Amino acid sequence: MPRRPHPTARQARLGAELRKLREAAGLKAREAAVLLDADSVQMSQIESGIAGVSEARVRRLAAHYACDDADLIDALVAMAVDRTRGWWDEYRGVxxxxxxxxxxxxxxxxxxxxxxxxxxxxxxxxxxxxxxxxxxxxxxxxxxxxxxxxxxxxxxxxxxxxxxxxxxxxxxxxxxxxxxxxxxxxxxxxxxxxxxxxxxxxxxxxxxxxxxxxxxxxxxxxxxxxxxxxxxxxxxxxxxxxxxxxxxxxxxxxxxxxxxxxxxxxxxxxxxxxxxxxxxxxx
The missing domain is CATH 3.30.870 (Endonuclease; Chain A)
Incomplete structure (x- = not known):
């Protein structure tokens, strides 16, 4: 997925929540990156909201982190696949x-x-x-x-x-x-x-x-x-x-x-x- 030079607060929040799940599982970023066939830099970009993440990857990470909160996982997936361009985007740069x-x-x-x-x-x-x-x-x-x-x-x-x-x-x-x-x-x-x-x-x-x-x-x-x-x-x-x-x-x-x-x-x-x-x- 293309990199975002300026992620929104919602995009950054998704990354932060994935990082919290990883840390709760006691894993380092490089260990989680292996699961996605990525490296630690790419994992850092996902967890900072700079890079997007697919539904499949969110679910794979959640399973690897032993997260069994289905409602939370579904909510994170919804954030990951959301491509909403709301009325507020008209004010970007303004x-x-x-x-x-x-x-x-x-x-x-x-x-x-x-x-x-x-x-x-x-x-x-x-x-x-x-x-x-x-x-x-x-x-x-x-x-x-x-x-x-x-x-x-x-x-x-x-x-x-x-x-x-x-x-x-x-x-x-x-x-x-x-x-x-x-x-x-x-x-x-x-x-x-x-x-x-x-x-x-x-x-x-x-x-x-x-x-x-x-x-x-x-x-x-x-x-x-x-x-x-x-x-x-x-x-x-x-x-x-x-x-x-x-x-x-x-x-x-x-x-x-x-x-x-x-x-x-x-x-x-x-x-x-x-x-x-x-x-x-x-x-």
Missing amino acids: LPQVNLDVAEAEHHATFLREVVINHVPGLLQTPDYARAVFTYMRPELPEDELKPRVEHRMRRRAVIEGDDPTPYTTIIHEFALRIRVADRRTSRAQLRWVLDNIEHGSVSVRVIPVDQDGFGGAGASMMYLGGPVPQLDTCLRDAPTGIACIDARPQLERLRTLFRKVEAASLDTVASRDFVHRLSKEL
């Missing part, structure tokens, strides 16, 4: 790779859970709100870079719209709902859009009021994406160098626990809807 990776990850997720503290979540932003957020990027973006970012963010909403939306739960802090990233009109329209999504039943929104007891998770912002099996869950978190993609199982378990704690500190969905409605009336 936006940073991480933007494409986020859209691809959302497209393949079985569920989405998000915690946001500072801004309304991207999947629920209006164009004007998104534009206001992007104008604060440093260095400042010229219009020809700002426009595709806003457009890309709007197109990401496809996963929570349509006839078969991905289940999406978002927990939003009151601060994010109150802060005016632009003006009163933009804030009013943004809150109305959040309410529209709630009323259409496409998302589950829960709010954390500023006076809510039991919330110590000011740094809890995250996007947790469900995989076809729990081992393939992913969590996206902001980091100093950009978005960090977390897939180590101990870390994922800690983040699932963190989400449950934040959820426990939030209002239920009905009270949250009423809360957002009151805020919109204040504007």
